[in-house]
Amino acid sequence: MPVIRMLSRVVSQMQQSPACGCWLLAVPARFLGTLPRQVQSDASFHSVSFSEIDHPRILITGGLGQLGVGLANFLRKRFGKQNVILSDIRKPPNHIFHSGPFIYSDILDYKHLREVVVNNRITWLFHYSALLSAVGETNVSLARAVNITGLHNVLDVAAEHSLRLFVPSSIGAFGPTSPRNPTPDLCIQRPRTIYGVSKVHAELMGEYYCYRYGLDFRCLRYPGIISADTQPGGGTTDYAVQMFHDAAKNGKFECNLKPTTRLPMMYIDDCLRATLEVMEAPADSLSMRTYNISAMSFTPEELAQEVLKHVPEFQMTYNVDSVRQAIADSWPMNLDDSTARKDWGWKHDFDLPELVTTMMNFHGSDTRVAQAN
Template sequence: MALLRSIRSVVVGVRNYGVSAVQKAPPKILITGGLGQLGVECAKYLRAKYGRENVILSDIIKPSTEIFNDGPYIFADILDFKGLQKIVVDHRVDWLIHFSALLSAIGEQNVPLAVRVNIEGMHNVIELAKQYSLRIFVPSTIGAFGPDSPRNPTPNITVQRPRTIYGVSKVHAELLGEYYHHKFGLDFRCLRFPGVISSDPPGGGTTDYAIAIFHEVLRKGHYQCYLKPDTRLPMMHVRDALRALSEFLEAPSEILTRRVYNVTAMSFTPEELSDRMVKHLPEFKITYRPDSRQEIADSWPQVFDDSEAQRDWSWKPRVDLDTLVELMIREVKEKILANGYHCVH
């Protein structure tokens, strides 16, 4: 009898160990639209945390040799549902990070394509996540608000009537994700990002002047801004954006009071940004010639209220405006020189 009890305790111990081991195993993560603004940096960040082989980067674009060698990379078309199913099954995916989207300014130039990529693509990935019980992260944006929204500050829950197809598609994604969570128990998570600033070349967003200005000034010594000097918009450095994404994905589901949160780090105008840059680059010149992107910017939040993210999962930015300027000057200069171009500063 004592022997039987001993055997039983060993079996239970093995079972418990097995459960613990499964729980502690790192997630297998698939990133769609991986060659856009955030994807490559996100993959590097998460590979450092969860292991190189556990983060799969995907897109429909041929990657550079550096990106291909950096970790798993596969072809994935978000409009091909069966192809996505095969990837999830073959690679035993647990988390899906869905970056595929046409940004604001680009989307306005090709609305039918934006509808296909941003809306049909979202339908595919959310149904996929439901079918295979994936944790799914979809970024949203300050562009999900419109001219009827309060702009300073813009709270988490308020009127959303965007006037770009990009913004419309993101509101659609937010509501669809919340619906799937409440209807089917899907672990949907979404952060509304402000303008995300990194050393990569601008990708067609309205806030991308804050990236383009560093590239143009360091290469040519001057920059012509497509927004007015006093256009205030929320921003954050890519380091903070990736840390917010990672911390949010790891947060226990039971502490989240919402499925969609605002996050931000700072708000500034082109004039305020250039004033900080002059301290490091006294020779540079900036001129202003507003174009159609000004109308988009005028309908967006000026100051983002992310107090709910701070309260629920302890979000806190680390990179302020002065640090952002120092980081960008150093990182963009390194990138320009690495690509064989000359810096005037």
């Protein structure tokens, strides 16, 4: 077919596609030229074999942060220990190093990233490396490098090797001009942090690679994630994780956000399950490639009230951090995740009372062990 006719057919197919839908079926990668780094993909994800989807070989970047270790454990239970490789630029503690495959991988080193993907026959990539919102504001150039240049490397490697790619976005991808209560999937996004800007960039670039090169990109906007056994990495919602820890250990907590600051939150088990569910969803069930997901929403004072039911002597004081407060004030109070619920059956398990009981049971048992020793 002559190139001009072919392109005009592609353009007309794109015009008929839904605003946020994936044009993948209409625009096969081979029609629109070579991949950005000129390494021709051998196949679009449509030709990835059934067994590769059923038994993926998985790489997790930035895997030693708050979420990566839990994700590795969760995926290893499902796909086998040897099929899930954790990577980071930090040295893993002993128990993580011995719990399954770990390799050094710096996402800023494109050739090495490609070598890791090729040598380990990776088929799914979970891209967790990032500098989070509060930390990003203290080192904008590093945040820009890791969150934007690093993402470009990951996108190119994923497109070249026909990987299924998961990139988490965040409530931080919204800004003060977005509707805040609730925040829909599609609305104005003008964040005022380098973290938020990089997350909007990741959403748009991933969707563009999906349309343009057939990359099987999948993205969830996580709320603040609450985990019991891993430390948060410098985000604005970290206060909630710290409150459980300090309440169990000292019976008191100093909060760096105002008492009425409402933010969407989620327990880590729900977050990891959502991540796997969207990765396993059939491509034709996804009307979008970037989804809000939601579970609960609370303020520091509402969380403290719930903690008080478990630690009656608990006391909370406030020492507001103006940088974090400004970030929180520009973020959604509630996320509308109705499209995720409709398209691929998303449903959360943990509401606020279950979350607090689970967290206090975890930290309570820790404290008792510490006191016994």
